[in-house]
Amino acid sequence: MKCLVVIGTYNEAENIPSLLPDILNLGPQYEAIVVDDSSPDGTGRIVSQIAVNKPRIHLVSRPARLGYGTAYVEGFKTALDMGADYIVQMDADYSHNPRDIPRLVEAAEDADIVIGSRYVRGGSTSGWPFRRRLISRAASFVVRVLLGLRIRDCTGGFKCFRRSTLESLDFARIRSKGFASSYEINYFCHRSGKTLREVPIKFINRRAGESKLSWRIIVEALIAVVRLRVSGSTSP
Secondary structure (H helix, E strand, C coil): CCEEEEEEECCCCCCHHHHHHHHHCCCCCEEEEEEECCCCCCHHHHHHHHHCCCCCEEEEECCCCCCHHHHHHHHHHHHHHCCCCEEEEECCCCCCCHHHHHHHHHHCCCCCEEEEECCCCCCEEECCCHHHHHHHHHHHHHHHHHHCCCCCCCCCCCEEEEHHHHHCCCHHHCCCCCCCHHHHHHHHHHHCCCCEEEEECEEECCCCCCCCCCHHHHHHHHHHHHHHHHHHHHCC
16 A cells, blocks of 8 residues: 655745654655645755655645645645555644544545544644634535535545545646635535545644635635535536
8 A cells, every 4th residue: 555645835844844754654655745835944945855865755846836726736646646545635734643644544445535524523623713713614614515515524634535536536627726625626526426534633723834824715715615606506
């Protein structure tokens, strides 16, 4: 079994030097792909230096800040080209605990997509102010209702995909460049009959660095939900 962990980065120099060894220490079947958008803080350079002596670490350097969604799509394609059996999507800031990765991979033996869920029994969030928790819960509710998804955590970005799931996904349909791409993928997989399963995780607010969430990202996400709802109601 070969599992590729895809990590999109922009200014994660404080987190990436410890995160990558934590992933590799899970076992020889795990490798990491870092897709870096020319981080001004030198994240890409740090990854490149670490990779010199660790062949299971791979860097995809992009020329500019091209967006969260496109970073993961590029990472998924790279993982498929490298022969991954399972592909994990996670953030670089330790809000997703790398020790949870084996649980997601194990659950993917019986599901097409496994989502590390904050909102099923046993899941939780820690370190977020009330307003941030409220926005996240409300966003998941709106996405679930409008798009008909049968999961509780519709906006989470900690997932494991079977190889066959991503091979069958038409990446050209993923139009959102930001965080909305995460539930776009959930939606298209759901519409094609893929099975989505949730396993509980304890989400912890980022260990270091600054959050990338902005009002622009929130507005883009709302527009994406409406677009998917309208297009979904008019397509087979």
